[in-house]
Amino acid sequence: MSVDRLLTTVLGLYRDVHDEVKTQQIFNTTTTLLTHLHNPLNLTLLTSNLLTAPAVWHRPDPIATCYRIISIYHTAARHVYKNELDRTRQSLQPATRTGGGVGTEAWIRAVVKGADDRSPRWKHVLVLAGILTGMEATGTDTLSHGLKHLLEGAIVTATNLALEALPREGGSVPSGALALSLTYTFHMLSEPCRSSINFDLLIPVATAALLGEDGLSGGLFLGAIDVDVRQTGDQFVWSERSPSFLHLRQLTQKPLVSDMGALVKMLAYAVGRANVHPGKVMQLQDDLVAFTQRLLQQWQANKLSELEMSETSLFLTPETLRTTWPALWQLLKRITFAVVTVLHAITQRSLLDVYFRNAGVAAPLAVKSLDIFRNLSFISSPHASEFQIYKFTYLTSIDTLVQYPEACITFLQSIKRPDSGVIPANPLDRTLDLCYLSFAEHLPLNLPPDACDALIVQPAMAYLTHSAPISGRMVELFESAHSAILSVLSCPHNGDLIVKLAPFYSETLFTSFPTHISPRQFRLAFKTMIQILSPPFPISATHPGFAETLLEMVRFRITAANPLPLPPSPDAVGKEDLSGPVSEQSTLVMTLIDSLPFLPLHMVEDWMTWTAESLNEILDPAMRDVARRRYVEILGSGEMDVERAAIGVAWWGSKGGRELVLFGGPGGTSEQQQFMMSGAIVEESSKL
Incomplete structure (x- = not known):
């Protein structure tokens, strides 16, 4: 059958609705005609009739039809360009031309003319999207700069006219078609064209x-x-x-x-x-x-x-x-x-x-963003987020919300479980609790003490007092509960709450380690507690002996602590110390070392000595070596401020600190002479 007779047949089939098989044949034949027609007027006629054909548009899945229209013109555009490229390369004579012989530019102009006033603008966008994606599918500059600019402008103009006409046309098909067309073409448009939409x-x-x-x-x-x-x-x-x-x-x-x-x-x-x-x-x-x-x-x-x-x-x-x-x-x-x-x-x-x-816009905007994160937490909790825009949006919403204390209180009240003092049996409820605690740990600085107690401390206590073995999501909940409590304790305005809460929380720390809390977490939590209970926090003036009492509790536990290496413990937030295995005993010693930069000045020298003595109680030589290196590091790395560092230098150089840390006391051996602070003076004989 000749191309002209095939065109006449297809135009006749357009007028009626057919079954699925026949409709697919019509689509395939239309693609063939778009590729092989040699008269631009027939291309215009075919496009005009296709966009109004009952056989095409009276179908149960309109969006699938829209997708098929884009696909038809995408495929035809690729073939037209390929045929012209082949003719150029092979210098074929007119009698042996492949396809219809219509050049790319003429073909585009003929097809675009078929998107006329007989059909709505949103259908025109489908045709234009198919042409642009087909011509640019190879990733090369198929179209001339002028023609591409003209085609992009046509897409933008048709899109804007279609958007303006949507209220009159109604239905979801036009809007879906526009969204589908722009989904495939938006990244191809130049920046000036995009900005015109x-x-x-x-x-x-x-x-x-x-x-x-x-x-x-x-x-x-x-x-x-x-x-x-x-x-x-x-x-x-x-x-x-x-x-x-x-x-x-x-x-x-x-x-x-x-x-x-x-x-x-x-x-x-x-x-x-x-x-x-x-x-x-x-x-x-x-x-x-x-x-x-x-x-x-x-x-x-x-x-x-x-x-x-x-x-x-x-x-x-x-x-x-x-x-x-x-x-x-x-x-x-x-x-x-x-x-x-x-x-x-x-x-x-x-x-x-x-x-x-x-405040009328910023606070509700932040609250709704956090509501969305909470709703999605069963898919990806804040601790499990892996991409940067998640973290940025989450933390920015938190930063915005903390500026409005009343909104913070209202938000936490709206998402708090009525029975938040009890650990739920359902894993999904525990996931929502994790999300709640993750939100709450960022907010106490701007909340009054009673709100901190009711909305943060009490919900977190349920997980801190959990005595059963923990695994899976419970690990994250346990960590978040600790973080939430520490964030409350770190707020100076919560002085009365700190006095009430610190003893209980300290005892919880000791009870939880090492079964429920990892060495890294224990050291971090205890160090934070010492910092909170020391100057310049107000509680250090009203309860000056609190910090030293906690240090004594750690010190007296060291001798009786288990010296054997601890098994790998679940740690959802961070990684364990990569320097080697740790034991309960060595972790307690490292905890004392970590606390030294935060002690009141009058306690620093004494606790440097007692910590060094505890260091030598570690039975495992490898773990003792790690603790020694950490001690030397904290003295010379700048973790101490100027006043404490000066005390440390004097204690190390002239008060027996070096011998006590490196050799276990004045009678120690010289095999550990390698441990020296930068700038130490060494006897000439020891260099030989």
Whole structure:
């Protein structure tokens, strides 16, 4: 059949609605015609009829049709350019030309003319997107500068006209089509063209495309999973043949979901450059809050939420672990990245825009951002975040919120569990507690003492007094509880609370080590306590003997402490000391050493001596060597201020400190002469 007769046949088929097989044949034939037609007028005619054809647009999945239109023109554009390139290289005669023989520029102009007034502007954007992506698919400068600029300008003009016409046209298809087109072309547009887009109108369109039916479907896919989860013995099974997993696969194959990263980058760009009133940005944030809240609620109703992540290998069947479970979490992680990317753009905008700096906007904006982080915490807790924009947005929201004490109190009250004094049995509730404690540890400086006690200390105490073995998420909770308590104790205005809390917390530290708290954590917590109880903190004046009492408790525990190496302990925040194995005994000695820079001046010299004597009680030579090196380091590294360092120099050089640390006293051997402070004077005979 000749090309002209095939064109006539296809134009006739456009007028009626056909079954799926016939419709696919129509799409394939249209692509062939766009590549082989040799008359530009016929290309214009074909495009004009395609954009109004009932056979194309009266289909159950309009967004899939939009995607197919982009694909048709993308494929045709690539073939047209390739055919012209082949003709140029081979110098073919007209009789042997491949394709229709129409040059690239003429072909583009002919097709664009077909996007006429018979069809709406949003369909024109689909055609233009297909042409631009097809011509630029190779990554080379396929189009001339003038033609590319003309094509980019056409896309921007058609997009703006389509955005303005959306209220009149109604429905989700036009907005989804625009979002889909820009998802593929936005990164190809020059900066001047991008800045010409009406971002005020684009933001709600892109938001609806991301979160709505054409995108993530409001997060409702999580609710369907629970119906298909079955229990076999002690394990859960979620079959890859279940309706919910098939639905999950279909969701991930949607064009706007499979290319969610590009859509989100466009939305973030729009947020940063739109000339919007704060109300529009707040509306976008409200949409994110509602979406993430729905995700959390759907997960709470799911049987799989009863599992600790560290226990999935025990309670999930091999099939679930191999297929359905990884697929679900891959999608949830992508959703987290998408939401945080948009939230990052909102946060950046709030720092630069004067309209966001008043308390009426800044505080609610920060609270809603933290609400979103809390809703997503079952996917990625603050301690588990891996990408920088997450950390920046999280910490910036915290920094903004702490400026408004009343908002801090209201926020903590709104997310605090009614029975926060009891450790919940459900792992998801414990995850939310972890998120709560992570928020709370940043806020006590601007909270009154009674609020610190009720909203931070009491919830944290439940985990500090937990006596059962800890593992998995409980490790992180235990660490966060310690951090929250220490943050309260570090605030000078909490003097009365410190007096009441410090003895109990100190006893908790000793009770927890080494079964529940790692050596690194114990040393850090104890050092912080000594710093809090020493000048210039006010409590050092009212209770001058408090710090020394704690040091004595450590000192008297050293002799009876276990000298054997401790097994590796879970440590979710940081890594253990890489200098070698540690024991309970050596950790207590290192704790005394770490505390020396914070002691009151009148205590420094005595405790340098007692600490050195305790150092020599370490039974293991390797651990004793590590402690010696740490002692020398703290004296010479600048950790001590000028006054304490002067005391240290005098004690080391003329009061027997060097001999006591390095040789165990005046009668020590000379095998450890290598341990010397920088600048030490050495006898000439010892150099030989």
